[in-house]
Amino acid sequence: QVQLEESGGGLVQAGGSLRLSCAASGRTFSSYAMGWFRQAPGKGREFVAAIVWSGGRTSYVDSVKGRFTISGDNAKNTMYLQMNSLKPEDTAVYYCISCVTITTDQAMCVPGGSWGQGTQVTVSS
Numbered sequence: 001q002v003q004l005e006e007s008g009g010g011l012v013q014a015g016g017s018l019r020l021s022c023a024a025s026g027r028t029f030s031s032y033a034m035g036w037f038r039q040a041p042g043k044g045r046e047f048v049a050a051i052v053w054s055g056g057r058t059s060y061v062d063s064v065k066g067r068f069t070i071s072g073d074n075a076k077n078t079m080y081l082q083m084n085s086l087k088p089e090d091t092a093v094y095y096c097i098s099c100v101t102i103t104t105d106q107a108m109c110v111p112g113g114s115w116g117q118g119t120q121v122t123v124s125s
Helices: none
Strands: 003-007 009-013 018-025 033-039 046-051 057-060 068-073 080-084 092-102 110-112 119-122
Touching: 003 092, 018 033, 018 092, 018 119, 033 068, 033 080, 033 110, 046 080, 046 092, 057 068, 080 092, 110 119
Parallel strands: 009 119
Antiparallel strands: 003 018, 018 080, 033 046, 033 092, 046 057, 068 080, 092 110, 092 119
16 A cells, blocks of 8 residues: 655745645555645645646645645655745645646545655744
8 A cells, every 4th residue: 555755845935835745655656647736724625736747737726726836656656736926824734745637627635545744844933
């Protein structure tokens, strides 16, 4: 079973940037698609972004469009989330995950597999 490890989180001031990384061990990434989710304190896990490897199609939740960019290399089992213009409401634990499918209506990742530990992103105002 693939084990995913997120890194790159930290404390940043509003308006700042961070780049999150996701690496896999044990097995390779999903050959179809991968995604990023986040969970803020007291809230449920929320879809953030996804990438479909074939063709490189990406999708984002509305609140991060224009600020976050998902990228990666499936052959190298690496994926990134570049986060710019960070806001306090972006504060959350961020997770990467394989996508079983991408919904046709809002192009959201339907997660599958095991969640990693996540990486904490804290944005101060």
